[in-house]
Amino acid sequence: MVDPTVEKLISDHSFVNYCLSKSAEDSAYWDNWWQQHPEYIDVVEEARQMVLLLVDRPTEEEFQIERTRLLNHVVASEKQIKLWIRRLWKPWMAAAGLLLIGGITYQVWKQTRNIAATAAANIAWVDQQVPDKKIMHVALADGTVVKLFPGSNFSYPAAFQDSIREVKLDGGGFFEVAHDAAKPFIIHTEEVAVRVLGTSFNMQAYDTDNQTKVALFNGEVLIEHHGKQQTLSPGQAFLWDKVSQSAHVESFDISQERQVSNGLLVFEHADYEEVTRQLTRKYGIKWQTNIPVKIQFSGTIDQESLEDVLNHLTYTTDYRFTLQHDTVRVQQN
Template sequence: MDNNLIICFIERQCTLDEAREVLRWIEASEENKAVFRNMQAVYASISIDSADRTGNVDAEDVQQIMKEISRKRYRLATYIGAAVCSAAVILFVVLFPFEQKDRYEYEKALAGITDKTEITLTVSDQKEIELSDTSVVAYDKKGQIVINDTVTVPKEKKDKSDLNTIYVPYGKRSTLILADGSKVYLNSGSSLVYPVVFAKDKREVYLDGEAYFEVSKESQRKFIVQTSCKAIEVLGTKFNVSVDKTQNLFEAVLVTGKIGLESNAGKIELTPNQYYVYQSDSGLDELRTVDVRDYISWIEGRLRFNREPLEKVIRKLEKSYNIKIEFFNPKYLEYLISGNLDLKNTAEETMDVLMRILIPNYNPQKQKLFLIKDKKSSI
């Protein structure tokens, strides 16, 4: 296994496919697990040791170093035993509750997902349940899974730390109602990992892709959405989160309530109608006021956009229809367009409407501007 790829995994900078490759390697043998744990420890200790070689590190030092780690890559070719500082490693584990152990468990759950064409619910005993396009998955007060208010999956003895995963392939969408009553709308090409039973002090889920959350308010337990890029904390609110690893893009938009997250300037709180975007490869982030309907219309089967680059609109359509759209002249992809598309139409009908928005007097019989290809792929 390439050490650089393992470091990318530790830094949360790898793609989902790369993460799955690392996880498969880790699970292959106890020796690989030991090597991975050593690299985690060395990575943490080298970063901390670079600020204080005596091993005496306080909390502020660790916070600053972790910010540096998020922006900087260290290459580890060999195990550097002398750099391991036990006190520093303990601080690393205690002060940062969502670090590699939690990430490892979440990514491990996602790694079990293979290429599928149907919405799939994987429960903690690894049992897979295929769902229809219109399925609503809910949990009743007894902890049983109820599908479309009719089909009940019997409750089995499960550990509180067990995780369930719902996977939504491209071209489909799904709805999940968690045990606390919170509702999650999952967009095409997305997965959500969540515990069988929420912890007493928090409600935490892990998102890969895009989802709209309607969180039930609980004053004693925050609701936390973890992603490969950033985490969002809430008490009770409605918001949309999108993580696009191929574009190195993290987006969040708030409809009601408040949400908090870490920005380049420190922790910030979004108020209704605010939109936050973070580009992980450049490190740039931005907070601005928007029309939230442009970002959540997908849950109603529509796509609204206001002066969006055509390239971004096309990417959303590719996910929604599980297709690949190729333009013969790439100049059009830079155009800014505004409009409203009904995703209940076929891909061809939707593209016809889009082209008429883009080009006045567009004639599909005479103007061949693009090609639609079927695309069978996973997240």
């Protein structure tokens, strides 16, 4: 492509396939193309984000559910504020005859500030829940963009007011953190905290998984875990094993890891529990079996249909995986 623009790229069928990981040939072509033309990397990334945003738009049903949830949250917050005001007002009225006007005025000012601060603390945080099978984009007030993976729970303030920017994650996501040297960005999970200034990385920290992983694409991050600290450089991944309570740093395939943010699953000697957790999030399915299932599965799953995945598991293990409605039945072969 000569002199690419966002409009040209999002209209190009092979580029769309590359963004959605639908064609290995197109992915190889565009990976090679932008490496040979690094001057266009910003245009390519902007176009890629545009394609993903267009694809990931929620359904009308999901939009209405989220709209109702946020509306209920606002109404509940308003009721709580009014309740605090009523509770605070009655003692003031009873004591009005015993206090000087100046003292009353000061107390009203002070308590009003406390109410405002408490109310802000209660209504400022937004909880974003991502259904299985879905990927969602969230734009934070500071310009940070987060691409949340299926089955994630992400909590963030509507506006960052303190000297640090703090969010909470139970799940996975691709983070592009807006640079602000005066306000470090901190992601809190069950096991670790990730501190950054401005960078991009993948993070997988589901509470139910046995491993937490942070894979850094560019910039620098500081991992804080169990009283220890670990700094990452681009191309390095931090892995925390919850079972053995051990951590290590390793290099990773940047091209493959970028595909993870588009839905690629990577298994390395994964047991049945790990396979079911990840496939449940990707395909939104349930599992049923009355026998112990022991497998060690290695491989990658990208845009394959669920039927193809289950057939592959059947051919490579000692078990038969069959789909009935939205439930996978596992039986001995």
